[in-house]
Amino acid sequence: MPITKAEASRLARRTGMKQDDFSVLNDGILTLLNNADTKACVFLLTDSADVNAEGMCSVYEIRPKGCQTYPYVLDTADAAVRDEGCPHRSQFGPPPEGMETVLLNLEERIVREGSSD
Numbered sequence: 001m002p003i004t005k006a007e008a009s010r011l012a013r014r015t016g017m018k019q020d021d022f023s024v025l026n027d028g029i030l031t032l033l034n035n036a037d038t039k040a041c042v043f044l045l046t047d048s049a050d051v052n053a054e055g056m057c058s059v060y061e062i063r064p065k066g067c068q069t070y071p072y073v074l075d076t077a078d079a080a081v082r083d084e085g086c087p088h089r090s091q092f093g094p095p096p097e098g099m100e101t102v103l104l105n106l107e108e109r110i111v112r113e114g115s116s117d
């Protein structure tokens, strides 16, 4: 999950973790790390690597914007769609009005921050 620098700072401040322990720069984009055992986000409380396993976000109240808007993502034409990779996508309706703008603005912030490194 791509995150902004401000979100990384907030997560570090509130969890007491070092940013390197939960995020990595991927092609200039700050991205949440996955746990080596569960293959899920390091903040997901789960003990299984099964994508359908139960799990709970340990930073739910301060989760990044991309987590809040998921499973809505931008497709290659910059249209808001439900992520094909989300096993729960059928439980969500079509992208709400304005979602595309929210996602485009978030993407622009994340990419712009990355390019300034």
Ligand code: SF4
Pocket: 001, 032, 041, 042, 043, 044, 045, 056, 057, 058, 059, 060, 063, 064, 067
């Ligand atoms: S919602 Fe929580 S567990 Fe899921 S990707 Fe975001 S930070 Fe990680």
